Amino acid sequence: MTHTSNNPSAIRSQKWLIEALLSLLEEKPYHKISIKEIAEKANLDRSTFYRHFDSKQALLEQYLDSLAQEYLRRLEAGENMDMGKVSKIFVAFWIEHIDFIRLTRKNDLDSLLLKAFNKHLPSIHRLTKDKFSYSMNEAYMEIALAFNAGGMWNILMKWVDSDFKHSYDDLIKAFEEISRFNFFR
Template sequence: MNTKRTDPRVVRTRQLLRKALIELMEERDYDSISVQDIADRATVKRATFYLHFVDKPAFVQKLSDELLEELSAEIIVPFNEEGDTFDFLSGEPHPSFVRLFHHISERFDLYRALLVRNRIPYFADGLLNVIHEFVARGIDYAEPDDRNLSAAREVAVKYVESAFLEVIVWWIRNLMPYSEEEIAGQLMRLSIRGPYQEIPARRRSGPPTTS
Protein backbone atom coordinates (compact mmCIF):
# COMPACT_ATOMS: atom_id res chain seq x y z
CA MET A 1 0.00 0.00 0.00
CA ASN A 2 1.39 3.37 -1.04
CA THR A 3 1.09 5.84 1.84
CA LYS A 4 3.45 8.45 0.46
CA ARG A 5 2.02 11.93 0.94
CA THR A 6 2.27 14.70 -1.61
CA ASP A 7 4.63 17.48 -0.59
CA PRO A 8 2.50 20.36 0.82
CA ARG A 9 4.47 22.77 -1.38
CA VAL A 10 3.38 20.84 -4.45
CA VAL A 11 -0.23 20.90 -3.29
CA ARG A 12 -0.08 24.66 -2.68
CA THR A 13 1.50 25.36 -6.07
CA ARG A 14 -1.14 23.35 -7.88
CA GLN A 15 -3.86 25.11 -5.95
CA LEU A 16 -2.41 28.47 -6.99
CA LEU A 17 -2.26 27.37 -10.62
CA ARG A 18 -5.83 26.09 -10.54
CA LYS A 19 -7.09 29.31 -8.96
CA ALA A 20 -5.20 31.35 -11.56
CA LEU A 21 -6.71 29.38 -14.44
CA ILE A 22 -10.24 29.76 -13.08
CA GLU A 23 -9.80 33.51 -12.66
CA LEU A 24 -8.41 33.90 -16.17
CA MET A 25 -11.21 31.84 -17.70
CA GLU A 26 -13.70 34.18 -16.05
CA GLU A 27 -12.04 37.05 -17.90
CA ARG A 28 -11.37 35.71 -21.39
CA ASP A 29 -11.45 32.75 -23.73
CA TYR A 30 -9.48 29.67 -22.84
CA ASP A 31 -7.60 29.65 -26.14
CA SER A 32 -6.20 33.12 -25.48
CA ILE A 33 -4.73 32.12 -22.11
CA SER A 34 -1.05 31.20 -22.16
CA VAL A 35 1.09 29.27 -19.70
CA GLN A 36 2.84 32.55 -18.93
CA ASP A 37 -0.52 34.14 -18.10
CA ILE A 38 -1.30 31.32 -15.68
CA ALA A 39 2.12 31.49 -14.05
CA ASP A 40 1.95 35.27 -13.70
CA ARG A 41 -1.50 35.15 -12.11
CA ALA A 42 -0.40 32.38 -9.77
CA THR A 43 2.73 34.38 -8.87
CA VAL A 44 5.04 31.50 -9.78
CA LYS A 45 7.72 31.17 -12.41
CA ARG A 46 6.88 29.74 -15.83
CA ALA A 47 9.46 27.02 -15.15
CA THR A 48 7.54 26.07 -12.02
CA PHE A 49 4.45 25.38 -14.10
CA TYR A 50 6.44 23.00 -16.30
CA LEU A 51 7.69 21.14 -13.24
CA HIS A 52 4.10 20.04 -12.71
CA PHE A 53 2.54 19.89 -16.19
CA VAL A 54 3.77 19.35 -19.74
CA ASP A 55 1.56 22.10 -21.14
CA LYS A 56 -1.78 23.86 -20.69
CA PRO A 57 -3.93 21.03 -22.15
CA ALA A 58 -2.25 18.54 -19.79
CA PHE A 59 -3.02 20.87 -16.87
CA VAL A 60 -6.70 21.13 -17.82
CA GLN A 61 -6.90 17.41 -18.45
CA LYS A 62 -5.51 16.70 -14.98
CA LEU A 63 -8.01 19.11 -13.39
CA SER A 64 -10.84 17.51 -15.34
CA ASP A 65 -9.85 13.96 -14.45
CA GLU A 66 -9.61 14.77 -10.75
CA LEU A 67 -12.97 16.52 -10.77
CA LEU A 68 -14.73 13.71 -12.64
CA GLU A 69 -13.19 11.04 -10.41
CA GLU A 70 -14.54 12.88 -7.37
CA LEU A 71 -17.98 13.14 -8.96
CA SER A 72 -18.05 9.47 -9.91
CA ALA A 73 -17.07 8.44 -6.39
CA GLU A 74 -19.89 10.52 -4.93
CA ILE A 75 -22.79 9.58 -7.20
CA ILE A 76 -22.01 6.22 -8.84
CA VAL A 77 -20.05 4.16 -6.33
CA PRO A 78 -22.75 4.35 -3.57
CA PHE A 79 -25.64 3.88 -6.03
CA ASN A 80 -25.77 0.07 -5.77
CA GLU A 81 -26.40 0.15 -2.03
CA GLU A 82 -28.98 2.95 -2.16
CA GLY A 83 -30.80 1.72 -5.25
CA ASP A 84 -32.14 -1.45 -3.62
CA THR A 85 -34.09 0.38 -0.93
CA PHE A 86 -35.14 3.60 -2.68
CA ASP A 87 -38.70 4.13 -3.95
CA PHE A 88 -38.24 5.72 -7.36
CA LEU A 89 -41.93 6.65 -7.56
CA SER A 90 -41.94 8.55 -4.26
CA GLY A 91 -41.36 11.91 -5.93
CA GLU A 92 -38.38 12.53 -3.67
CA PRO A 93 -34.89 12.94 -5.15
CA HIS A 94 -32.54 9.99 -4.88
CA PRO A 95 -29.62 10.80 -2.53
CA SER A 96 -27.21 10.50 -5.46
CA PHE A 97 -29.17 13.18 -7.35
CA VAL A 98 -28.73 15.54 -4.40
CA ARG A 99 -25.04 14.69 -4.11
CA LEU A 100 -24.60 15.45 -7.81
CA PHE A 101 -25.71 19.03 -7.34
CA HIS A 102 -24.00 19.37 -3.98
CA HIS A 103 -20.74 18.34 -5.62
CA ILE A 104 -21.21 20.99 -8.33
CA SER A 105 -22.21 23.65 -5.81
CA GLU A 106 -19.07 23.09 -3.74
CA ARG A 107 -16.90 23.42 -6.88
CA PHE A 108 -19.03 26.02 -8.60
CA ASP A 109 -16.22 28.23 -9.92
CA LEU A 110 -14.41 25.30 -11.48
CA TYR A 111 -17.54 23.91 -13.14
CA ARG A 112 -18.50 27.31 -14.46
CA ALA A 113 -15.01 27.84 -15.87
CA LEU A 114 -14.80 24.45 -17.61
CA LEU A 115 -18.42 23.96 -18.64
CA VAL A 116 -20.09 27.36 -19.03
CA ARG A 117 -17.62 30.20 -19.48
CA ASN A 118 -15.51 28.03 -21.75
CA ARG A 119 -17.02 24.68 -22.66
CA ILE A 120 -13.89 22.55 -22.65
CA PRO A 121 -14.64 19.50 -24.85
CA TYR A 122 -12.48 17.12 -22.82
CA PHE A 123 -14.31 18.02 -19.62
CA ALA A 124 -17.79 18.16 -21.16
CA ASP A 125 -17.31 14.74 -22.79
CA GLY A 126 -15.97 13.27 -19.56
CA LEU A 127 -18.88 14.69 -17.57
CA LEU A 128 -21.33 13.24 -20.07
CA ASN A 129 -19.68 9.83 -19.67
CA VAL A 130 -20.13 9.97 -15.89
CA ILE A 131 -23.75 11.08 -16.30
CA HIS A 132 -24.32 8.27 -18.84
CA GLU A 133 -23.30 5.63 -16.33
CA PHE A 134 -25.30 7.32 -13.60
CA VAL A 135 -28.45 7.52 -15.74
CA ALA A 136 -28.08 4.00 -17.10
CA ARG A 137 -27.83 2.57 -13.60
CA GLY A 138 -30.81 4.63 -12.45
CA ILE A 139 -33.03 3.47 -15.30
CA ASP A 140 -31.93 -0.13 -14.77
CA TYR A 141 -32.92 0.07 -11.11
CA ALA A 142 -36.15 1.98 -11.67
CA GLU A 143 -37.34 -0.24 -14.52
CA PRO A 144 -35.35 -3.35 -15.47
CA ASP A 145 -38.06 -4.55 -17.89
CA ASP A 146 -37.63 -3.08 -21.38
CA ARG A 147 -41.32 -3.70 -22.09
CA ASN A 148 -42.27 -1.01 -19.58
CA LEU A 149 -40.12 1.68 -21.20
CA SER A 150 -41.64 4.09 -23.70
CA ALA A 151 -38.53 3.89 -25.94
CA ALA A 152 -35.60 1.57 -26.50
CA ARG A 153 -33.36 1.54 -23.41
CA GLU A 154 -30.37 3.06 -25.22
CA VAL A 155 -32.56 5.85 -26.59
CA ALA A 156 -34.04 6.53 -23.16
CA VAL A 157 -30.60 6.71 -21.58
CA LYS A 158 -29.29 9.05 -24.28
CA TYR A 159 -32.36 11.29 -23.95
CA VAL A 160 -32.10 11.56 -20.17
CA GLU A 161 -28.31 12.00 -20.00
CA SER A 162 -28.42 14.84 -22.57
CA ALA A 163 -31.15 16.55 -20.56
CA PHE A 164 -29.10 16.13 -17.37
CA LEU A 165 -26.08 17.84 -18.89
CA GLU A 166 -28.03 20.81 -20.22
CA VAL A 167 -29.95 21.26 -16.95
CA ILE A 168 -26.62 21.31 -15.12
CA VAL A 169 -25.30 23.93 -17.54
CA TRP A 170 -28.47 26.00 -17.12
CA TRP A 171 -28.32 25.74 -13.32
CA ILE A 172 -24.71 26.93 -13.28
CA ARG A 173 -25.24 29.70 -15.84
CA ASN A 174 -28.16 31.07 -13.83
CA LEU A 175 -26.22 30.98 -10.55
CA MET A 176 -28.08 28.04 -9.00
CA PRO A 177 -31.61 29.52 -8.84
CA TYR A 178 -32.91 26.39 -7.10
CA SER A 179 -31.42 24.67 -4.09
CA GLU A 180 -29.56 21.39 -4.55
CA GLU A 181 -32.55 19.44 -3.23
CA GLU A 182 -35.06 21.34 -5.37
CA ILE A 183 -33.21 20.97 -8.66
CA ALA A 184 -32.43 17.32 -7.87
CA GLY A 185 -36.12 16.62 -7.19
CA GLN A 186 -37.28 18.37 -10.36
CA LEU A 187 -34.74 16.58 -12.51
CA MET A 188 -35.63 13.20 -11.04
CA ARG A 189 -39.35 13.72 -11.61
CA LEU A 190 -38.69 14.79 -15.19
CA SER A 191 -36.49 11.74 -15.73
CA ILE A 192 -39.14 9.33 -14.49
CA ARG A 193 -42.44 10.96 -15.41
CA GLY A 194 -41.66 13.54 -18.07
CA PRO A 195 -42.80 17.18 -17.97
CA TYR A 196 -46.50 16.51 -17.23
CA GLN A 197 -48.35 15.64 -14.04
CA GLU A 198 -50.79 13.78 -16.29
CA ILE A 199 -50.67 12.96 -19.99
CA PRO A 200 -52.30 16.03 -21.60
CA ALA A 201 -55.54 15.43 -23.47
CA ARG A 202 -55.70 18.07 -26.15
CA ARG A 203 -59.08 18.60 -27.70
CA ARG A 204 -59.16 18.57 -31.46
CA SER A 205 -61.45 21.01 -33.20
CA GLY A 206 -62.24 21.61 -36.79
CA PRO A 207 -61.07 24.64 -38.76
CA PRO A 208 -62.49 27.94 -37.59
CA THR A 209 -65.70 28.96 -39.27
CA THR A 210 -66.58 32.39 -40.54
CA SER A 211 -69.95 33.96 -40.08
Protein backbone atom coordinates (compact mmCIF):
# COMPACT_ATOMS: atom_id res chain seq x y z
CA MET A 1 0.00 0.00 0.00
CA THR A 2 1.20 3.49 -0.87
CA HIS A 3 0.48 6.46 1.34
CA THR A 4 -0.29 9.28 -1.05
CA SER A 5 0.36 12.93 -0.32
CA ASN A 6 0.44 16.18 -2.21
CA ASN A 7 3.19 17.49 0.04
CA PRO A 8 6.17 18.46 -2.17
CA SER A 9 8.61 17.00 0.36
CA ALA A 10 6.72 13.69 0.41
CA ILE A 11 6.56 13.58 -3.39
CA ARG A 12 10.29 14.26 -3.59
CA SER A 13 11.05 11.51 -1.03
CA GLN A 14 8.92 9.02 -2.97
CA LYS A 15 10.73 9.95 -6.18
CA TRP A 16 14.12 9.44 -4.52
CA LEU A 17 13.04 6.06 -3.14
CA ILE A 18 11.88 4.93 -6.58
CA GLU A 19 15.13 6.12 -8.16
CA ALA A 20 17.08 4.29 -5.44
CA LEU A 21 15.21 1.03 -6.09
CA LEU A 22 15.74 1.31 -9.85
CA SER A 23 19.44 1.99 -9.32
CA LEU A 24 19.80 -0.97 -6.96
CA LEU A 25 18.00 -3.22 -9.47
CA GLU A 26 20.86 -2.60 -11.86
CA GLU A 27 23.31 -3.83 -9.23
CA LYS A 28 21.55 -6.84 -7.71
CA PRO A 29 18.42 -9.00 -7.88
CA TYR A 30 15.16 -7.55 -6.57
CA HIS A 31 14.72 -10.26 -3.93
CA LYS A 32 18.12 -9.36 -2.42
CA ILE A 33 17.39 -5.64 -2.09
CA SER A 34 16.37 -4.57 1.40
CA ILE A 35 14.27 -1.60 2.41
CA LYS A 36 17.25 -0.41 4.45
CA GLU A 37 19.39 -0.37 1.26
CA ILE A 38 16.71 1.51 -0.66
CA ALA A 39 16.43 4.15 2.06
CA GLU A 40 20.21 4.49 2.35
CA LYS A 41 20.61 4.81 -1.43
CA ALA A 42 17.98 7.58 -1.36
CA ASN A 43 19.77 9.26 1.58
CA LEU A 44 16.63 8.84 3.68
CA ASP A 45 15.72 7.01 6.89
CA ARG A 46 13.87 3.71 6.88
CA SER A 47 11.12 5.51 8.77
CA THR A 48 10.71 7.82 5.76
CA PHE A 49 10.33 4.77 3.53
CA TYR A 50 7.61 3.35 5.80
CA ARG A 51 5.86 6.71 5.99
CA HIS A 52 5.21 6.37 2.24
CA PHE A 53 5.24 2.63 1.48
CA ASP A 54 4.39 -0.60 3.27
CA SER A 55 6.85 -2.67 1.23
CA LYS A 56 9.29 -2.52 -1.63
CA GLN A 57 6.60 -4.08 -3.81
CA ALA A 58 4.33 -1.10 -3.00
CA LEU A 59 7.19 1.19 -4.02
CA LEU A 60 7.61 -0.68 -7.30
CA GLU A 61 3.85 -0.69 -7.88
CA GLN A 62 3.76 3.10 -7.55
CA TYR A 63 6.42 3.37 -10.23
CA LEU A 64 4.55 0.91 -12.44
CA ASP A 65 1.38 2.91 -11.96
CA SER A 66 3.20 6.09 -12.99
CA LEU A 67 4.36 4.32 -16.17
CA ALA A 68 0.78 3.24 -16.89
CA GLN A 69 -0.43 6.81 -16.38
CA GLU A 70 2.22 8.11 -18.77
CA TYR A 71 1.16 5.54 -21.38
CA LEU A 72 -2.48 6.58 -20.92
CA ARG A 73 -1.56 10.22 -21.56
CA ARG A 74 0.09 9.23 -24.84
CA LEU A 75 -2.94 7.23 -25.94
CA GLU A 76 -5.22 10.10 -25.01
CA ALA A 77 -3.21 12.45 -27.22
CA GLY A 78 -3.60 10.17 -30.26
CA GLU A 79 -6.10 10.95 -33.03
CA ASN A 80 -7.92 8.66 -35.47
CA MET A 81 -6.68 5.61 -33.62
CA ASP A 82 -6.35 2.12 -35.03
CA MET A 83 -4.34 -0.86 -33.79
CA GLY A 84 -1.39 0.27 -35.91
CA LYS A 85 -1.26 3.61 -34.12
CA VAL A 86 -1.79 1.97 -30.73
CA SER A 87 1.07 -0.43 -31.44
CA LYS A 88 3.36 2.43 -32.47
CA ILE A 89 2.62 4.28 -29.22
CA PHE A 90 3.09 1.05 -27.25
CA VAL A 91 6.41 0.09 -28.83
CA ALA A 92 7.80 3.65 -28.75
CA PHE A 93 6.86 3.91 -25.08
CA TRP A 94 8.66 0.69 -24.15
CA ILE A 95 11.71 1.56 -26.21
CA GLU A 96 12.04 4.63 -23.97
CA HIS A 97 11.88 2.34 -20.93
CA ILE A 98 13.93 -0.51 -22.39
CA ASP A 99 16.38 -0.70 -19.48
CA PHE A 100 13.54 -0.94 -16.99
CA ILE A 101 11.70 -3.59 -18.98
CA ARG A 102 14.93 -5.60 -19.18
CA LEU A 103 15.33 -5.37 -15.39
CA THR A 104 11.73 -6.40 -14.71
CA ARG A 105 12.06 -9.44 -16.94
CA LYS A 106 15.43 -10.40 -15.46
CA ASN A 107 13.95 -10.21 -11.95
CA ASP A 108 10.70 -12.03 -12.80
CA LEU A 109 8.74 -8.86 -12.05
CA ASP A 110 7.06 -8.58 -15.43
CA SER A 111 3.81 -10.03 -14.05
CA LEU A 112 3.59 -6.99 -11.73
CA LEU A 113 4.02 -4.74 -14.72
CA LEU A 114 1.28 -6.55 -16.66
CA LYS A 115 -0.99 -6.37 -13.61
CA ALA A 116 -0.39 -2.59 -13.32
CA PHE A 117 -1.30 -2.08 -16.97
CA ASN A 118 -4.30 -4.44 -16.83
CA LYS A 119 -5.66 -2.37 -13.94
CA HIS A 120 -5.84 0.55 -16.39
CA LEU A 121 -7.61 -1.31 -19.23
CA PRO A 122 -10.99 0.33 -18.44
CA SER A 123 -9.31 3.76 -18.58
CA ILE A 124 -7.59 2.85 -21.83
CA HIS A 125 -10.95 1.90 -23.29
CA ARG A 126 -12.65 5.05 -22.00
CA LEU A 127 -9.90 7.26 -23.43
CA THR A 128 -9.71 5.61 -26.82
CA LYS A 129 -13.16 4.20 -27.64
CA ASP A 130 -14.26 7.31 -29.53
CA LYS A 131 -10.95 7.60 -31.37
CA PHE A 132 -11.32 4.40 -33.39
CA SER A 133 -13.16 4.35 -36.69
CA TYR A 134 -14.97 1.18 -35.61
CA SER A 135 -16.64 0.29 -32.35
CA MET A 136 -16.92 -3.00 -30.58
CA ASN A 137 -19.93 -4.37 -28.81
CA GLU A 138 -19.60 -3.19 -25.19
CA ALA A 139 -20.62 -6.65 -23.95
CA TYR A 140 -17.33 -8.05 -25.27
CA MET A 141 -15.10 -5.06 -24.58
CA GLU A 142 -13.50 -6.38 -21.39
CA ILE A 143 -12.57 -9.64 -23.13
CA ALA A 144 -11.32 -7.84 -26.24
CA LEU A 145 -9.16 -5.51 -24.15
CA ALA A 146 -7.66 -8.46 -22.29
CA PHE A 147 -6.99 -10.19 -25.61
CA ASN A 148 -5.23 -7.17 -27.10
CA ALA A 149 -3.29 -6.37 -23.92
CA GLY A 150 -2.15 -10.00 -23.57
CA GLY A 151 -1.01 -10.16 -27.18
CA MET A 152 0.84 -6.86 -27.01
CA TRP A 153 2.38 -7.91 -23.72
CA ASN A 154 3.58 -11.25 -25.08
CA ILE A 155 5.10 -9.58 -28.13
CA LEU A 156 6.95 -7.21 -25.80
CA MET A 157 8.24 -10.13 -23.69
CA LYS A 158 9.27 -12.07 -26.80
CA TRP A 159 11.21 -8.99 -27.89
CA VAL A 160 12.94 -8.76 -24.49
CA ASP A 161 13.70 -12.50 -24.50
CA SER A 162 15.27 -12.22 -27.96
CA ASP A 163 17.58 -9.54 -26.53
CA PHE A 164 15.84 -6.90 -28.67
CA LYS A 165 16.98 -8.43 -31.95
CA HIS A 166 13.91 -7.09 -33.75
CA SER A 167 13.75 -3.43 -34.73
CA TYR A 168 10.97 -0.98 -34.00
CA ASP A 169 9.80 -1.41 -37.61
CA ASP A 170 9.79 -5.22 -37.22
CA LEU A 171 7.54 -4.98 -34.18
CA ILE A 172 5.14 -2.55 -35.88
CA LYS A 173 4.97 -4.81 -38.95
CA ALA A 174 4.23 -7.78 -36.66
CA PHE A 175 1.37 -5.87 -35.01
CA GLU A 176 -0.02 -4.93 -38.43
CA GLU A 177 0.24 -8.52 -39.63
CA ILE A 178 -1.53 -9.79 -36.52
CA SER A 179 -4.29 -7.21 -36.94
CA ARG A 180 -4.85 -8.27 -40.53
CA PHE A 181 -4.80 -11.94 -39.58
CA ASN A 182 -7.27 -11.48 -36.72
CA PHE A 183 -9.71 -9.03 -38.25
CA PHE A 184 -9.80 -9.51 -42.02
CA ARG A 185 -10.98 -12.54 -43.92
